[in-house]
Amino acid sequence: MARTDVMVLGAGIVGTSTALQLAKRGLSVALIDRRGPGEETSYGNAGVIGGAGVYPMAFPNDFRALLGIAFKRSPLANYHLMFLPKVAPWLLAFRAASKPEKLVETARIMRPLLACALGEHEVLLRESGAERYLHKDGWISIHRSDRGLAALEPELELGATLGVRARKLDAEAARALEPSLNPVFRHAIHWPDIASVSNPLAVTRAYAARFAALGGVVVKGDARSLHRADGSWRVETGEGPVDAGQAVIALGPWAPDVLEPLGIRLPLAVKRGYHRHFRPRGNAGLTRPVVDPENGYALAPMEQGIRLTTGAEFADRDAPPTPVQIERVMPAAENLFPLGKPVEEQPWLGSRPCFADSRPVVGRAPGRPGLWLCYGHGHYGLTLGPITGRLIAEMMTGATPVMDPAPFSAERFG
Numbered sequence: 001m002a003r004t005d006v007m008v009l010g011a012g013i014v015g016t017s018t019a020l021q022l023a024k025r026g027l028s029v030a031l032i033d034r035r036g037p038g039e040e041t042s043y044g045n046a047g048v049i050g051g052a053g054v055y056p057m058a059f060p061n062d063f064r065a066l067l068g069i070a071f072k073r074s075p076l077a078n079y080h081l082m083f084l085p086k087v088a089p090w091l092l093a094f095r096a097a098s099k100p101e102k103l104v105e106t107a108r109i110m111r112p113l114l115a116c117a118l119g120e121h122e123v124l125l126r127e128s129g130a131e132r133y134l135h136k137d138g139w140i141s142i143h144r145s146d147r148g149l150a151a152l153e154p155e156l157e158l159g160a161t162l163g164v165r166a167r168k169l170d171a172e173a174a175r176a177l178e179p180s181l182n183p184v185f186r187h188a189i190h191w192p193d194i195a196s197v198s199n200p201l202a203v204t205r206a207y208a209a210r211f212a213a214l215g216g217v218v219v220k221g222d223a224r225s226l227h228r229a230d231g232s233w234r235v236e237t238g239e240g241p242v243d244a245g246q247a248v249i250a251l252g253p254w255a256p257d258v259l260e261p262l263g264i265r266l267p268l269a270v271k272r273g274y275h276r277h278f279r280p281r282g283n284a285g286l287t288r289p290v291v292d293p294e295n296g297y298a299l300a301p302m303e304q305g306i307r308l309t310t311g312a313e314f315a316d317r318d319a320p321p322t323p324v325q326i327e328r329v330m331p332a333a334e335n336l337f338p339l340g341k342p343v344e345e346q347p348w349l350g351s352r353p354c355f356a357d358s359r360p361v362v363g364r365a366p367g368r369p370g371l372w373l374c375y376g377h378g379h380y381g382l383t384l385g386p387i388t389g390r391l392i393a394e395m396m397t398g399a400t401p402v403m404d405p406a407p408f409s410a411e412r413f414g
């Protein structure tokens with residue numbers, strides 16, 4: 001029987017960062033996962049640190065875009081028909097949260113977290129000896145039409161008031177930054193304050209190694225065995241039971257598997273997403289991620305190759321992969337950048353854990369003393385892992401939190 005101050009369940013970027021932040025504050029911590037750190041959703045993202053822009057991801061408000069999605073022609077989203085009734089309440093809530101005034105409200109609420117995100121990663125990367133993965137060249141969004149750029153104007157205006165820098169470029173200026181891009185777009189925006197990492201898995205592993213160096217224990221175990229025993233939280237692991245006074249649920253898309261049996265039902269959905277690596281043709285290359293929002297994909301330079309990532313797929317988390325979005329985006333992606341042969345046989349599939357209001361839950365679990373929640377980071381889990389880990393570690397140790405945690409409380413769902 002092992003006993004620690006805290007057990008953190010889930011060793012994605014969120015749980016690993018949380019465990020590290022707690023260990024840095026002197027607590028004894030067990031980090032428990034059924035796999036190795038960073039091997040699930042946190043493996044496959046686009047590596048962008050800083051959020052995609054100013055607004056959160058939104059439900060499409062354009063009838064043509066919706067029609068394209070409905071008829072399964074659009075690369076922006078895909079869905080499994082049989083899953084729609086199950087996800088319908090969540091989609092309605094997401095649509096309500098995508099009204100222009102709500103997007104502004106969410107952007108303002110999320111800004112303090114996003115503004116601190118890179119700084120917090122830099123601290124952990126330095127302490128973990130993993131700075132080589134960090135690239136501070138910003139990222140570029142390309143816009144093929146004047147309409148595409150015009151649609152971004154309200155977001156850019158809000159960004160200017162919130163201190164988010166965005167440089168408008170024409171195609172020639174963008175190609176001066178990324179010469180391998182073909183001039184198939186009219187406009188681009190360079191977001192200079194956004195950073196990226198060239199291997200998200202290696203970053204999570206480096207944070208886990210740093211955690212272990214501080215005395216933290218990484219254990220294989222099934223979080224679904226969480227229960228109360230002798231006044232503590234207990235989980236069965238490959239190395240016997242682990243007991244702790246406090247437990248943090250950082251299971252990302254799997255959090256409901258543990259919380260629902262405990263009577264905690266928060267409205268989480270998953271937006272599945274795919275990636276595939278390609279070798280660049282000839283001497284082509286990218287120095288920073290590039291997103292083509294009108295066509296629903298990003299291209300990110302990774303150690304494994306150019307990683308092409310897709311938008312949202314609404315389907316059961318555990319349903320077999322249906323990577324049609326990769327096929328749908330390929331013509332636009334190949335026309336923008338000289339993609340060569342794919343690296344893997346099959347695309348990778350991951351599930352973004354999303355609340356409809358695009359905010360994570362960070363704080364106490366309602367009605368369960370000693371149980372804490374840190375999940376639902378949606379499109380920005382890589383970005384927000386270290387800063388939300390810090391926020392919850394400060395709350396758990398009674399320190400003054402780096403920002404007001406109230407907007408991220410589970411109580412907002414009533």
Ligand SMILES: Cc1cc2nc3c(=O)[nH]c(=O)nc-3n(C[C@H](O)[C@H](O)[C@H](O)COP(=O)(O)OP(=O)(O)OC[C@H]3O[C@@H](n4cnc5c(N)ncnc54)[C@H](O)[C@@H]3O)c2cc1C
Pocket residue numbers: 009010011012013014015032033034035036037038039040041042043044045046047048049050051221222223224250251252253254257272273274275309310350351352353375376377378379380381382383384
């Ligand atoms: C295609 C794509 C692109 C993305 N791009 C970006 C980006 O550029 N920037 C960004 O910031 N974010 C991005 N994201 C989002 C980001 O990847 C996620 O928000 C983040 O990885 C979630 O991290 P997590 O730690 O909450 O979840 P995970 O990484 O999924 O970790 C959860 C852990 O729980 C473990 N687990 C599950 N069940 C059990 C159990 N029963 N017992 C024990 N352990 C269990 C799993 O093994 C896993 O390790 C992207 C996501 C996708 C899919």
